[in-house]
Amino acid sequence: MLRYVVRRLLLTIPLLVGISLISFFVMNMAPGGPIGAAADMNPKATAEVRERLKAYYGLDQPLHVQYGRWLRRMATLDFGPSFSPDGRQVADKIRERIPVTLAINLLSMGIILLVAIPIGIYSAVRKDSWFDRISTVTVFTGFAIPTFWLALLLMMLFGVKLGWLPISGLVSLEHDSLSLAGKAWDRAQHLLLPVLLAGFGGLAGFSRYMRSNMLEVIRQDYIATAKAKGLTERLVVFRHAVRNALLPVITILGLSVPDLLGGSVIFETIFAIPGMGQLFYQGVMSRDYPLIMGILVIGSFLTLIGNLLADVGYALADPRIRTG
Amino acid sequence: MRRLPAAVLVAMLTFGTIGLAAGCSGEKKEGAAKETAAMRVAPAYGDAIVFGSNGDVSGFLTAVTSDAASHDAASYVFNGLVRYDKNVKLEGELAESWEVASDGKKITFRLRKGVKWHDGTPFTSDDVMFTYRKIIDPKTPTAYAEDFKQVRRASNPDPHTFVVEYEKPFAPALASWGMSILPKHLLEKYEDISKSPLNKEHPIGTGPYKFVEWKPGARVVFEANPDYFEGKPYIQRVITRIIPDQATMFLELKSGGVDSMNLTPVQYTRQAETEEFRKSYNKYRYTAFNYTYLGFRLSHPFFADRKVRRAIAHAINKKELVEGVLFGLGREAIGPYKPGTWVYNPDVPAFPYDPARARALLAEAGWKQGADGTLENGGKKFRFTVLTNAGNESRAKTAAILQQHLSAVGIAMEIRTVEWAAFINEFIDKRKFDAVILGWNVTPDPDQYDIWSSRKTGPKELNFVGFSNTEVDRLLEEGRRTFDLEKRRKAYFRIQEILAEELPYVFLYVPDSLPAVHNRFHGIEPAPIGISYNFIRWFVPNERQKYTSFQK
Numbered sequence: 001m002l003r004y005v006v007r008r009l010l011l012t013i014p015l016l017v018g019i020s021l022i023s024f025f026v027m028n029m030a031p032g033g034p035i036g037a038a039a040d041m042n043p044k045a046t047a048e049v050r051e052r053l054k055a056y057y058g059l060d061q062p063l064h065v066q067y068g069r070w071l072r073r074m075a076t077l078d079f080g081p082s083f084s085p086d087g088r089q090v091a092d093k094i095r096e097r098i099p100v101t102l103a104i105n106l107l108s109m110g111i112i113l114l115v116a117i118p119i120g121i122y123s124a125v126r127k128d129s130w131f132d133r134i135s136t137v138t139v140f141t142g143f144a145i146p147t148f149w150l151a152l153l154l155m156m157l158f159g160v161k162l163g164w165l166p167i168s169g170l171v172s173l174e175h176d177s178l179s180l181a182g183k184a185w186d187r188a189q190h191l192l193l194p195v196l197l198a199g200f201g202g203l204a205g206f207s208r209y210m211r212s213n214m215l216e217v218i219r220q221d222y223i224a225t226a227k228a229k230g231l232t233e234r235l236v237v238f239r240h241a242v243r244n245a246l247l248p249v250i251t252i253l254g255l256s257v258p259d260l261l262g263g264s265v266i267f268e269t270i271f272a273i274p275g276m277g278q279l280f281y282q283g284v285m286s287r288d289y290p291l292i293m294g295i296l297v298i299g300s301f302l303t304l305i306g307n308l309l310a311d312v313g314y315a316l317a318d319p320r321i322r323t324g
Numbered sequence: 325m326r327r328l329p330a331a332v333l334v335a336m337l338t339f340g341t342i343g344l345a346a347g348c349s350g351e352k353k354e355g356a357a358k359e360t361a362a363m364r365v366a367p368a369y370g371d372a373i374v375f376g377s378n379g380d381v382s383g384f385l386t387a388v389t390s391d392a393a394s395h396d397a398a399s400y401v402f403n404g405l406v407r408y409d410k411n412v413k414l415e416g417e418l419a420e421s422w423e424v425a426s427d428g429k430k431i432t433f434r435l436r437k438g439v440k441w442h443d444g445t446p447f448t449s450d451d452v453m454f455t456y457r458k459i460i461d462p463k464t465p466t467a468y469a470e471d472f473k474q475v476r477r478a479s480n481p482d483p484h485t486f487v488v489e490y491e492k493p494f495a496p497a498l499a500s501w502g503m504s505i506l507p508k509h510l511l512e513k514y515e516d517i518s519k520s521p522l523n524k525e526h527p528i529g530t531g532p533y534k535f536v537e538w539k540p541g542a543r544v545v546f547e548a549n550p551d552y553f554e555g556k557p558y559i560q561r562v563i564t565r566i567i568p569d570q571a572t573m574f575l576e577l578k579s580g581g582v583d584s585m586n587l588t589p590v591q592y593t594r595q596a597e598t599e600e601f602r603k604s605y606n607k608y609r610y611t612a613f614n615y616t617y618l619g620f621r622l623s624h625p626f627f628a629d630r631k632v633r634r635a636i637a638h639a640i641n642k643k644e645l646v647e648g649v650l651f652g653l654g655r656e657a658i659g660p661y662k663p664g665t666w667v668y669n670p671d672v673p674a675f676p677y678d679p680a681r682a683r684a685l686l687a688e689a690g691w692k693q694g695a696d697g698t699l700e701n702g703g704k705k706f707r708f709t710v711l712t713n714a715g716n717e718s719r720a721k722t723a724a725i726l727q728q729h730l731s732a733v734g735i736a737m738e739i740r741t742v743e744w745a746a747f748i749n750e751f752i753d754k755r756k757f758d759a760v761i762l763g764w765n766v767t768p769d770p771d772q773y774d775i776w777s778s779r780k781t782g783p784k785e786l787n788f789v790g791f792s793n794t795e796v797d798r799l800l801e802e803g804r805r806t807f808d809l810e811k812r813r814k815a816y817f818r819i820q821e822i823l824a825e826e827l828p829y830v831f832l833y834v835p836d837s838l839p840a841v842h843n844r845f846h847g848i849e850p851a852p853i854g855i856s857y858n859f860i861r862w863f864v865p866n867e868r869q870k871y872t873s874f875q876k
Contacts, residue, residue: 032745038390038467040748043774043786045467050784056465085383085394085465086524096540152571160579167575168567170542173374177873272567274541282380287745 005312012304017071019300020293024067027292033059034083034287057083070293079294084286090294093279100170101263101275104194109256111199112206117249119203120210124245125237127215135207143204147197151270154193166190168272194271198264209252213245220244247318254310258302365846369548371864372561372871373845376573376585380566381544384527384535386504387459387466388518393564400546400562401442402504402529405433405452405486410851410858412665412768414498418447418505418530419486424807428493433501435484439553441507442528442535449480454508456488463516471500493805495812496771504529532557532860541566547874558847558863561874577605583842589651592838605840608850611664612837615657616722616763617829618710622790624758626708633827635685637675639733640726644677646833649721653838657831659820660764660772664852666809667770669817672824682733691734699734707736708758711751714741719761722832726761752788761832770816773800776823791828844868 032040035053039045054060058069073080079090119139123132159167166172170190171183178186217223218241226240263277276295283291379393386398405419416422419433439447458464459472474497477489490497506517507528514520522528527535532554533546546562565582567573574591576582578601587596587607596607618636620627627633642656661668686699686706694700698707710726712719723739730737737759742751751757764775774780777800778792796819803815823829839855841848847862848855864870 030745031743031749033749035467036745036748039784040745041786042390042467043780044470045784046470047782047784049467049469052462053465053467085385085389085518086381087383087518088524093540148569152575155572155575160575163579167579167581168572169565169581173372173543173563173565174871174873269568270572272542272565272569272572274539274566278541278568 008308015304016297016300020297021067023296024293025063027289028063032287034289037286080290082291083288090290093291094294094298097274097276097279098261100273101261104191104198105260107195108198108202111195112202116203116206117210119207121214121242124211124214124218139204139207142200147201148266148270151197158193165193170273194267194273198267209249210245213248214241217241217245247314250313250317251310254306254313257306257309258299261298261302365865367558367847367863368866369558370560371869372563372874373559374583375564376567376576376582377564378568380541381538383518383523385506385517385523387464387468388523390467397544397564398504400533401527401531401535403531404502404504406498406502408768408853410853412853428807430487430489431498433486435486436553437484439530440551441530442549445509447530448483449486451508452486452505453478453480454512455506458506458517465518471497493807495804495807496769499769533562554860557860577840584839587838587840589653592653593651596840604842606843607838607840608855609653609836609838610850610854611655611662612835613662614763614765615660615834616719616761616832618726618832619760619762619789619829621755621757621759622828626706629689630826631685631689634675635682637827637830638678638682638685640729640830641677642832645722645725648725649718650833650835654833654835657834659823659831661770662766663834667813667816669820672820679733686733693734697734698736705736706734709738709740710759710761711740711742711747711757712761713744713747723761753784755788770812771804773804776800789828793822793826796822844870
């Protein structure tokens with residue numbers, strides 16, 4: 001098992017290099033460049049100024065040289081400075097955004113699991129019941145409704161009409177002058193809408209997976225056997241069925257790992273949340289190459305790790321597929 | 325504060341007008357009667373104002389940043405030698421006065437005495453000299469060095485005098501000294517000023533507000549500078565919240581989370597027309613410093629003919645554009661200057677909406693109606709594509725309305741929107757377009773050499789429509805080589821006449837700036853430049869102050 005994990009970890013290195021290579025060249029093929037924001041349509045930006053700015057960012061070098069430089073820096077885990085005028089380190093920019101995105105995603109993931117799994121189980125056990133139908137309609141409504149629209153409606157209701165919740169942002173302006181409990185309450189109020197909305201949108205996937213897995217499992221012979229033994233329904237469902245039906249969920253959880261840091265652009269834009277989604281979007285719009293590369297590398301690394309975790313978790317949970 | 329960038333002429337990107345910059349005869353304020361009563365209220369120190377901004381700051385040194393949010397933030401902390409006053413005339417800021425030598429080649433600035441940087445160090449001419457050297461320093465990643473490279477010699481004979489000499493008289497130079505002056509004692513140890521903490525973390529200037537904090541993506545906070553040379557600002561704190569979404573920002577405004585923002589025309593005319601909104605907010609309205617135009621690639625076989633361009637001008641109903649795109653909150657454009665300013669020529673030939681005249685002109689140019697209603701000339705149909713940048717709703721609407729107007733005279737216009745960077749690099753730079761819908765910000769200085777001179781048609785240059793007129797070339801040169809306003813006015817008046825006759829662009833409309841400000845703020849007096857020029861004199865009467873935890 002250990003050898004398997006180590007081998008998989010080592011394999012991620014060439015994979016990451018390959019991904020970064022493709023990303024780097026695709027990124028450079030997109031029209032425009034980092035100096036566009038300052039120089040395009042700016043009469044003061046003469047040809048000489050352009051050349052100077054290009055040289056400043058090392059963009060006057062051939063692409064393979066630029067990539068080589070980036071890779072060498074990356075080898076020491078240095079993401080380098082961003083191309084935005086503030087020139088701050090990419091690592092710093094990412095670091096200050098991670099806690100927000102991670103918190104929102106973990107919380108909403110928690111809500112999704114807490115709500116979706118019971119819904120899935122119950123709708124499977126009581127297939128075609130009223131509960132099954134209503135929950136199906138509800139979770140798909142959550143899946144289909146445009147988040148930005150629902151978000152605006154809820155902001156209008158809770159923020160403007162009722163005045164119960166703040167509309168956007170992470171903390172109120174006078175946050176620093178609040179007591180510790182006040183600060184916690186302030187943050188909770190700000191997080192409530194975004195987390196609930198993100199959760200609502202994600203219910204469909206997990207609950208449907210859970211439902212179909214359960215349906216699959218309850219048709220199995222061992223469930224019939226358990227029932228024949230005279231076990232209560234509760235025992236049959238929870239001890240025998242659910243544990244087996246949860247297996248595929250592990251895979252999905254593993255695949256969700258990169259999403260934890262991914263952040264959604266639309267979501268963060270609507271709620272004015274300074275998270276990873278907005279950072280990446282701004283990076284793309286301003287052609288901030290080091291920032292784009294930094295986020296892509298982190299994203300691909302997490303994807304690979306997530307896959308590995310899913311495989312390992314699966315092996316741990318299911319003795320049948322454990323490798324030698 | 326939201327001042328006009330002194331000498332920077334920038335193309336408007338995706339979101340239209342960004343600053344509160346505004347002006348001209350049309351300024352209006354809703355609920356003016358209330359204000360007169362309010363004016364009697366005694367000014368008081370304290371409270372905070374919360375602005376909403378679409379974009380985040382990308383640095384605090386204006387030499388290296390190019391976005392509106394960053395220039396806005398810098399304007400609280402830094403001063404220039406000169407600035408524009410409420411009537412859009414240059415006045416001294418850090419410079420008490422200045423003299424232009426009679427040959428126009430030398431400017432002598434007399435600097436204010438007793439000004440201190442936020443850390444207490446006195447401000448002197450060394451700082452100005454240092455700023456100048458850093459701007460032209462090849463190690464500074466700035467796009468704005470050009471104006472300063474025209475300087476042949478700069479000197480500071482004493483701590484309160486700064487002298488610059490130019491090769492030739494260069495009128496736009498004066499406004500270029502509105503550039504933020506930087507503290508030498510804090511920056512001289514940095515070879516590249518963009519890497520200094522003053523750019524990334526904590527700017528220190530001479531301005532009315534001191535920097536407090538910047539939470540990237542969330543907000544920037546400033547605090548009144550008690551030692552400001554024009555007096556301590558009344559409002560204790562300025563907080564700019566970064567709210568990328570316009571709809572969210574408007575909800576924040578309604579719920580009190582934001583005190584001031586620029587409204588869109590639809591917000592101004594519909595959503596902000598409620599009793600509740602009027603109870604808490606004052607809305608302002610004045611002509612913005614920008615215009616939108618339809619520009620032709622003049623080497624295109626259809627548009628090379630002036631008759632065709634005139635026909636199109638006659639075919640367009642600008643009044644309908646102002647109604648449809650701006651909900652009436654703007655005016656028709658006839659030239660590249662802001663209506664009401666000293667350089668604006670109101671008497672150029674206009675091309676009134678007249679489809680019959682348009683058809684006649686097109687017929688003269690050889691275009692006859694084809695079988696499907698589209699005009700034809702020698703077997704070629706009059707069919708072209710207009711390009712505009714994606715994400716700008718008013719330009720998209722403009723294109724849709726123009727399409728209607730043109731099809732009424734038999735011209736088939738297709739619309740294509742393209743992402744900004746691709747738009748510039750793949751279409752504008754490569755001259756792969758028939759016509760474009762774009763906008764320009766208008767600077768207070770009338771020099772538009774870069775847009776109209778036939779020497780500016782090269783790659784990446786701004787006369788991308790390929791306009792070439794020897795008289796305009798001569799007048800542009802004349803206009804920038806004299807400081808005499810009367811002579812300049814004459815030159816630019818004539819340029820506007822020629823542009824109106826030649827029509828390299830059809831000038832479409834000038835929108836209004838539409839800021840809303842919470843009505844607890846008093847002392848706002850709209851002027852041609854906008855409302856922000858006297859920001860340090862805005863105040864909230866004691867009994868209406870909202871944010872009290874920031875008080876010292």
